[in-house]
Amino acid sequence: MSEWSGTVWLGAVALVLLLTLGAIILVYLLMRLREVRQRLSDREAEHEVVLDRLQENENRLRAVFESEPECVKLQSADGTVLEINPAGLALIGAEQPEDIIGRKIFVIVAPEYRDYYRENMRRVFAGESVVYEFKAITLKGRSCWMESHAVPLRDARGNIHALLGITRDITEHKWAEEQARRHQSELTRVARLSTMGEMATGIAHELNQPLAAIANFARGCLRRLRGGEVTCAELIVPLEEICQQADRAGEVIRHVRDFVRKRVARMSAVDINLVVRSAVRLTELESRQQYAHVGLDLAPQQPRVWADSIMIEQVVSNLIRNSIEAMAEARSPHREVTVKTRQLGEDAVEVEVSDLGPGIDGALIDQVFDQFFTTKPDGVGMGLSISRSIVESHGGQLRAESRPGGGAVFRFTLRAIGRTLADNERRYSLHH
Amino acid sequence: MSDATVFIIDDDQAVARSLRWLIESVRLKVETFTSAQGFLDQYDPARAGCLVLDVRMPGLSGLELQERLKAQHGYHPPIIFITGHGDVQMAVRAVQAGAFDFVEKPFNDQDLLDRIQRAIAHDAGQRDREEQRSQLKALFASLTPREREVLDLVVGGMSNKGIANALGLSAKTVEVHRAKVMEKLHARSLSDLVKMALQNQGG
Numbered sequence: 001m002s003e004w005s006g007t008v009w010l011g012a013v014a015l016v017l018l019l020t021l022g023a024i025i026l027v028y029l030l031m032r033l034r035e036v037r038q039r040l041s042d043r044e045a046e047h048e049v050v051l052d053r054l055q056e057n058e059n060r061l062r063a064v065f066e067s068e069p070e071c072v073k074l075q076s077a078d079g080t081v082l083e084i085n086p087a088g089l090a091l092i093g094a095e096q097p098e099d100i101i102g103r104k105i106f107v108i109v110a111p112e113y114r115d116y117y118r119e120n121m122r123r124v125f126a127g128e129s130v131v132y133e134f135k136a137i138t139l140k141g142r143s144c145w146m147e148s149h150a151v152p153l154r155d156a157r158g159n160i161h162a163l164l165g166i167t168r169d170i171t172e173h174k175w176a177e178e179q180a181r182r183h184q185s186e187l188t189r190v191a192r193l194s195t196m197g198e199m200a201t202g203i204a205h206e207l208n209q210p211l212a213a214i215a216n217f218a219r220g221c222l223r224r225l226r227g228g229e230v231t232c233a234e235l236i237v238p239l240e241e242i243c244q245q246a247d248r249a250g251e252v253i254r255h256v257r258d259f260v261r262k263r264v265a266r267m268s269a270v271d272i273n274l275v276v277r278s279a280v281r282l283t284e285l286e287s288r289q290q291y292a293h294v295g296l297d298l299a300p301q302q303p304r305v306w307a308d309s310i311m312i313e314q315v316v317s318n319l320i321r322n323s324i325e326a327m328a329e330a331r332s333p334h335r336e337v338t339v340k341t342r343q344l345g346e347d348a349v350e351v352e353v354s355d356l357g358p359g360i361d362g363a364l365i366d367q368v369f370d371q372f373f374t375t376k377p378d379g380v381g382m383g384l385s386i387s388r389s390i391v392e393s394h395g396g397q398l399r400a401e402s403r404p405g406g407g408a409v410f411r412f413t414l415r416a417i418g419r420t421l422a423d424n425e426r427r428y429s430l431h432h
Numbered sequence: 433m434s435d436a437t438v439f440i441i442d443d444d445q446a447v448a449r450s451l452r453w454l455i456e457s458v459r460l461k462v463e464t465f466t467s468a469q470g471f472l473d474q475y476d477p478a479r480a481g482c483l484v485l486d487v488r489m490p491g492l493s494g495l496e497l498q499e500r501l502k503a504q505h506g507y508h509p510p511i512i513f514i515t516g517h518g519d520v521q522m523a524v525r526a527v528q529a530g531a532f533d534f535v536e537k538p539f540n541d542q543d544l545l546d547r548i549q550r551a552i553a554h555d556a557g558q559r560d561r562e563e564q565r566s567q568l569k570a571l572f573a574s575l576t577p578r579e580r581e582v583l584d585l586v587v588g589g590m591s592n593k594g595i596a597n598a599l600g601l602s603a604k605t606v607e608v609h610r611a612k613v614m615e616k617l618h619a620r621s622l623s624d625l626v627k628m629a630l631q632n633q634g635g
């Protein structure tokens with residue numbers, strides 16, 4: 001063997017080794033590459049799943065947002081509407097999203113409520129959750145009351161970037177509240193009136209005393225002056241008396257005014273039969289004096305009525321008193337008054353007061369309810385007028401009728417506490 | 433009549449004072465009381481005049497006062513009730529029970545004063561008659577039983593002769609008794625005698 005051939009052999013071996021190594025490395029690299037590819041594609045798949053989930057979530061939220069029956073909207077700090085759902089569009093009277101998105105929300109807030117609205121927005125962007133009511137005028141021009149619950153929306157870094165508001169129309173509720181308030185103040189007015197009626201006789205007496213004294217003192221002075229037999233000094237005392245009595249009369253009037261101002265209606269669930277009984281008790285003296293008898297025909301177990309019992313008691317006693325007076329005036333032989341109660345359908349109770357007196361002339365049947373209409377020498381003519389306003393302020397009606405055989409019939413209805421009231425109460429408790 | 437007094441009873445002192453001032457303008461004597469009881473406590477039936485009082489009074493009412501006076505003294509001065517709006521029925525009842533009159537508030541001053549004058553005159557008349565009646569009673573009391581018998585028969589329309597027969601006396605004796613009776617009773621004629629006898633019976 002030559003030296004050269006040995007070298008070639010060595011070279012060949014080295015080459016083979018090198019090639020083998022290279023192949024091994026290549027295979028290794030290829031395997032790594034496959035591995036990495038695999039991993040990469042796994043990652044991708046994972047990523048896709050996440051993306052899908054995100055998409056799914058977003059769809060779900062959007063569906064909720066879109067189908068939410070109340071107005072949901074996003075606003076920026078300056079009041080620009082960023083997003084709004086279909087219910088919101090309907091609420092503010094927009095035809096399509098562009099009508100309001102990108103515009104300032106203040107376009108639908110009634111001018112007198114804008115400052116208040118801004119103040120609430122400011123609080124939300126300061127991190128508070130708030131509830132506020134405001135008057136709105138929709139894009140279609142309808143004015144209504146709205147109530148908003150607003151909370152801040154934060155980004156990943158915790159910065160507040162929008163206001164999320166849920167708003168609903170509370171116009172009807174507001175109206176009901178307003179009605180209730182009006183009703184209450186009407187009742188209060190009637191309560192005052194009826195107390196006045198009750199007190200009228202008392203007041204008349206209280207006022208008549210000082211007035212009578214004044215007249216007597218003044219006439220005594222005139223007589224002496226006309227007779228020419230009096231000195232100025234003698235007139236001082238009676239004139240002072242006159243002044244004092246005038247002050248006294250003024251005092252009476254002031255008292256009355258204070259008293260009248262204070263009476264407010266007190267509503268409660270009332271058993272009408274109890275009210276009738278106490279009204280009868282109130283008229284006992286008159287019936288005894290006029291030889292009249294008051295009979296009762298009361299339906300057992302009726303629903304209660306929502307009423308101011310003192311006022312209703314007054315209505316019933318007014319009617320009984322009128323009957324007694326009418327029969328006494330006409331010298332009726334059988335002086336019988338009947339007070340009847342009965343349930344009318346599901347939700348009303350009727351009270352009827354009838355007598356065996358002369359009845360009421362057909363031409364006068366409406367007039368008897370007029371203020372100051374009276375056929376009695378010492379009547380005031382307030383009884384029926386006050387009674388009618390009391391009944392009406394309770395949501396009922398008072399009617400008169402003359403019976404063919406003679407005798408008058410007065411009837412009024414009151415709302416029974418039934419389903420309607422329970423409904424109302426439920427509705428109100430939802431809001432409070 | 434000059435010593436007649438108007439007694440005013442009214443629980444309202446100002447009203448009572450004003451009535452006094454008004455009534456004194458016709459120079460009548462006035463006394464005021466604030467309750468019916470107060471008046472009763474000092475009441476002297478011998479004092480002439482009339483009462484003016486409000487129908488509506490706390491405590492003893494006007495009607496009750498009227499009843500008490502009647503029960504205790506038989507006679508009471510005329511009462512004028514003052515009634516307020518709506519009290520007319522009460523006043524009518526008072527008049528039925530013997531009140532003299534009533535005036536409705538607000539009243540005309542002349543009207544009230546006229547009624548007061550009338551009441552005082554009525555009281556004076558009553559007192560005069562009462563006076564006469566008691567004098568008459570005293571005269572009759574001075575007759576002897578026999579004279580009384582004779583008088584009764586004379587008034588019954590019997591002649592002297594009839595009386596003599598009935599009593600078993602002589603006509604002469606009857607004549608004497610009769611003259612005595614005339615003298616004692618200050619009667620001037622037969623008709624005087626009859627009138628006085630009837631008056632005495634009536635009292």
Ligand SMILES: Nc1ncnc2c1ncn2[C@@H]1O[C@H](COP(=O)(O)OP(=O)(O)OP(=O)(O)O)[C@@H](O)[C@H]1O
Pocket residue numbers: 318322323326355357358359360368369373374375376378379380381382383384385408
């Ligand atoms: N039961 C009745 N029978 C016949 N007439 C009646 C009856 N009730 C009322 N009237 C008539 O109606 C009128 C008005 O009645 P109302 O109660 O309003 O006043 P009044 O009784 O006259 O006075 P007051 O204010 O004192 O009650 C009476 O004056 C009477 O003519």
Ligand SMILES: [Mg+2]
Pocket residue numbers: 318321322383384
């Ligand atoms: Mg009446």
